[in-house]
Amino acid sequence: MIFLYELKKILIKQYSLLLYLIVIIFAAFSLITAQHQTYGFATVTERNEYLETITPFTGELTDEKAAEITALKEEYLAAKAAVNELSNKYANGELDDAAFEREMAQYNEILKREEIIEQIFSRYEYAAADPEKRMLIPAGSVPVLSDTSVNFLFLLCITFCCAYAVMIEYSGKSRYILITTKGGQKATMAAKLAILLLLTSLTSIIISCFDLVRLSDELPLEYWGYSLCSVPAFDNTAVDISIIGAFLSAQLLKLIGYLFICVAAMLTAHFTKNYVASVFPFIAVPVVADYLAERDSQALFLPTGMLKGAGYFLGDKADKGYATEADTVIYFHHVPLLYTVIMTAAVVLFIVIGAVILIKSGENRLNSKRHGVKHIPKAVVLTLALLFCTACGSTRQAECVDVLSNTENSRYSFELKYEDEKELIAVTDKSSGESFIIPVETFVDESYSIMSIYPTENYLYYMKGRNSGVSIYRIKLSDMTREEIIKSSDTADKSILGLTFSWSDTENRFSAVRLFTDEKNIYLIDKNGMVFVLNPFAEKITDCTCIIEESVLGGCIFDGKAIYYIDEDGVQKMYNVVNKTFRI
Helix, strand or coil: CHHHHHHHHHHHHCCHHHHHHHHHHHHHHHHHHCCCCCCCCCCHHHHHHHHHHHHHHCECCCHHHHHHHHHHHHHHHHHHHHHHHHHHHHHCCCCCHHHHHHHHHHHHHHHHCHHHHHHHHHHHHHHHCCCCCCCECCCCCCHHHHCCCCCHHHHHHHHHHHHHHHHHHHHCCHHHHHHCCCCHHHHHHHHHHHHHHHHHHHHHHHHHHHHHHHHHHHCCHHHCCCEHHHCHHHCCCCCCCEHHHHHHHHHHHHHHHHHHHHHHHHHHHHHHCCHHHHHHHHHHHHHHHHHCCCCHHHHHHCHHHHHHHHHHHCCCEEEECCCCCCCEEEEECCCCHHHHHHHHHHHHHHHHHHHHHHHHHCCCHHHHHHCCCCCCCHHHHHHHHHHHHHHHHCCCCCCCCCCCCCCCCCCEEEEEEEECCEEEEEEEECCCCCEEECCHHHCCCCCCCEEEEEECCCEEEEEEEECCEEEEEEEECCCCEEEEEEECHHHCEEEECCEEEECCCHHHCCCEEEEEECCCCEEEEECCCCEEEECCCCCCHHHCEEEECCCCCCCEEECCCEEEEECCCCCEEEEECCCCEEEC
């Protein structure tokens, strides 16, 4: 009886049915207006011809398929060369109109298929780069599969409905009537929780079905069992899973994320009795994590990151660095599979415990005293929630690693490697060719990742930290001892009662991204590309002085005496660090 009453009240009187229907309608509208898979062709005829041509080559890439695709490409290139030769002869008067048209006729058919052949060869090149893992599929992109955006409309609907369903009991004073009914508060809260969880789950499943329809349009059904890395967006994925497996897993993660928001919003509303506090945090956190985080992967380490679904299956993404074309910058780091599993289990546990807390806290006062069930203080629940979010969000992530490539002034060459998720530096003696790894024990502080390294004759200088605070060290290559040159106060986090706090001194913070040195001074490049000089004996990193007040990110080389760089206008300039003069 209470369940049916609450069902009617939540769906009709509190407008939850209308709000959830609006979410579903918007999802359906997005499905209708979504761009259909074109495979890069403007007409249906071209798309059908493309699929007819590429279908025999799809699947596992064999030597026979590779030979046929290569032959098709060579045939097209030969035809193109022949047409160019004929055009030259025609222009020089060696062929009349009739002869030119007759000779051209034999190449018209293959030249009309230029875009199809180019697209097939592009798909072949991607699969051939790693034929043991990748399979050849006709689609170069599957947007619905790689979509990591958060459905903020659905998120707003969940937080509004869940918080309102709890808060209405306090504003309407109906709670005091339920106190006089045995088990009234407990049954009412259980009914509310069940209805909202079912409504949220049903809506999430319906939206997932819409996405499944989009997937069938973007990628034919016969390719769903292929490995996920066959899709270019997941080229470096660390998860061995099929395309359909990744899709279903991403939808499941989203569902769990929505249920987490549902329970968390109800818990917050129940114990704070504040509507704004129950809605705002669960909207603000995903927005801030999605748009203001320094790396996209950071948002995935929070419980709210589960709303991004497919993001947990993406691999590392790299781009060109700042100093030289040889440098690469990893701007997106994949989330380890083990962490995803542990966080999912923790979120599910939170949902279960949160539901139990909500139901138990709904017992009336008489029942609580009779069974010895004490009221759960607000502070305890909020602390548990904060601890949970901190545990999920404080996992260390690898920062963007950039290695300055100028090593001519050293007898050694260096390479940054990863083994067992730890950063190591491989050293090679240029004269003897012998290689060795700098011991892990040398890196005492593993709180942050290496951002930049620079070798000299006898030392290896390196910088660790974040863009908001860094520390500089050097390793003596003869005995592998490490010396701390200068440390920013922003590089250390402190933990109190399991909560992580960043104790940072804003006056001692510097946003450096790379370093180089002549062993007399240390030169730092900040995130804006300006160059600063720092005395190694300085008390704090902010004691540095700016010597180049324009960006050098277009290219920068240091030879020990001068800094050669390209400014934002493409002009090559030189700054002499000895006499402190500029020259163009």
